Amino acid sequence: MARIKKILQFFIPPPNWRIPVIILTGAFFGIAAYAFIVSNAVSYMSDDPATCVNCHVMGPQYATWFHSSHREHATCNDCHTPQDNLIKQYYFKATDGLRHATIFTLNTTPEPIRMHEAGQRVVQANCQRCHDHTNQFVTSGHVTYDHVQEGKGKMCWDCHRDVPHGTVRSAASAPNATVPVPKSPMPEWLRNLTDR
């Protein structure tokens, strides 16, 4: 207890600074809370595919998955995040998510969007994880990303080209698809007030 008190005391500003500091701290927490809400931060803890269209640039990926047979059995995370343990999964989600968020915020989304190396490793492993049973007697079912780099095999999707997002990539695949993008963050009562 004494320790906490000491730490708190460390941060307490001199008396004549208190008012501006209180106001700025309030502003900081207020805007941080706002950012937390409008960015749907909580949704990133879930496995709901709709989370991926928080950034609507992923709309075509969502739409093509939604019309594929994988929809019934696998969410985005089932294939695109590591499934060996929770820590690895959330670490991957965090690093990859921050990378995506940075690209999206800086408006530097590439066209077409393609998987980078880490993503390819994960997806390849996940193909093999679920399709283990059918592949156990097929050598190509055990090829890893590193094997492919050494020319000792192909990635699953080098042959299964249309699984699950179709052969055409990115925006060109489903340019006008309707996907569950986030609704307006404005509460309805406020909109009703301002619409008048």
Added chain:
Amino acid sequence: MSTISDSIKNRPWIGWVLFFGTMIIVFLLGVLTYTIIENRTAGQFAYVSTTDLDPLEPRAEAWGRYFPRQFNTYAQMADTSFQSKHLGSQRRDLLDQNPRMVILFAGYGFSRDYNSARGHTYSVQDVRETLRTGAPMEAGDGPMPATCWTCKSPDVVRLMDEVGVAEFYSMKLSETGHEIANPINCATCHEADDMSLKAPLPALSETFARLGRDIETASHQEMRSLTCAQCHVEYYFGEDNYLVFPWDEGMKAEDMAKYFDDRGFADWIHPLSRAPMIKAQHPDYEVFTTGIHYERGVSCSDCHMPYKTEGGMKFTDHQIQSPLNNIAASCQTCHRQSEAELIRNVYDRQDMVYEVRIKLEDALVAAHLEAEFAWNMGATEQQMSEALHLIRHAQWRWDYAAATHGGSFHSPLELTRTIGDGLDMAHQARRKIATVLAEMGHIGEPDLPDVSTKQLAQEYIGIDLEELRASKDKFLEEIVPEWLRQTAERHERWEINRRSDEVEPGNYIYPGD
């Protein structure tokens, strides 16, 4: 450990650093939340139609106010820096690069001046500047009809609406120079109210109607090619310079040759060989429809105007250009190969088609000059007629392949077939001429002039480039500024975002008025 409070008491600047530091962090957080909100909102309003544009609004800037992303990419066509192995987006003197074409086009405008095409934003400017359009110092002067403007500007549709289609075609290029000002832009392909695709230039829909097809029934994906096919096709000027696409017998080289033969049509008589020639324009759409990409349902826009995203907004890239300048979005949307491999695949096809095309060119240059040699020796029309018919057809096939943009990639097989056909005809023609020469007692190679450079070739066929250039410069200095002044005056009269003209109302004012 001293507290912050103590530190600040001793050194007040620490307090100020903390204060402004927090302010900057809060500011940046604000910017972040703003971009999140903006991107979210953009997603909800990906496309909302809010225009009150005149359907015949010819100014790209007026449309651009509503569609800034499309407009910005459109304006990037002004960039002419891209160069591929064989062409690119800059203006290149093709006659200098390939002097054979001076002989092939002798007696026709293209032997004076033939440049590679630049982007759409240059369409009007390049027509004014080329030596082919002459230097008309008075309205009504000059070699070219107003029909030449047809594909170059949305002002044409506006003018057709005002004076009538046939009436427009029957005018002279120089009579309408002050009216045609805006280069190919939005109105050439889009409806003003909902931005759906349309083909307002009459020749395509008229041709479709003649062949029993209704362009209104074309799907959106078909329209993504047909808007281009308004202009990127083979055409000719019929009666009273009325623009016609010669597709009645089919769209292959031999089909269109039959169409022209049946009508006894010739663009010009070649002054050296005296063969009745047909000039191919740029049968881009026709050649594309024989290629594998068309077969698989790919449209022009899929590769030349790939999708692009900017923040949350998805839109088509309106910088219409060679896909070689944007392999990622154009090719790799469907093809998984590396960029280097895809470029090599394109260049291989281009190189191979070019290789046989040049053989045909050499044979044709020789055929024209040998025919001239035979005429000079006193050959009769009866002796020459077969050879001349073959030259006409061989050069038409060469031009069909040479004038089409990107044809050697769009359909390498069809083009090599067409060129092969032409090569056979050109050599048949040369054999006939050799026989004629033998009948007149000349054995062995005829003595042919040196036409190996642009200058030598142009001198040989009697083109005075200096004089042409001088009169063109005079025209550009004296007449064009007057055209531009009248255009600026007209634009001044219109509202900034909606054309409405009180001085010259016409019958095309936006129906909402």
